[in-house]
Amino acid sequence: MAREKSWQDALPLADLLKGDATPVTLGTRELAIFDSENGITAAYARCTHGAANLCDGYFDGTHIECPLHQGLFDARTGAARAAPARIALRMIEARVQGDMIQLLL
Ligand code: FES
Secondary structure, three states: OOOOOOEEEEEEHHHOOOOOEEEEEEOOEEEEEEEEOOEEEEEEOEOOOOOOEHHHOEEOOOEEEOOOOOOEEEOOOOOEEEOOOOOOOOEEOEEEEOOEEEEEO
16 A cells, blocks of 8 residues: 655755755655746656756756756656657655745655
């Protein structure tokens, strides 16, 4: 039976890289928290095309570009926007509680 998801503290709000992608490791999960133009969003950080951490790529406030082959993802929805990326990112619900960013995992 699948474990029920719960909100977990992920990153103090003060540590969020402004207008950028912040890498966070929770247990064995490598995650990315985006300070996007539409607010804070989060996803699993590994590119769906290969073994790159998207936090090492270029983020323009809306799209994150993979550092390995320049695949492009919408950091608000996870949608793949440019080849060779074809599979959407797995997004994670994020919220701010006090001075902490929490993720639903
Ligand atoms: S590993 Fe990200 S586009 Fe290839």
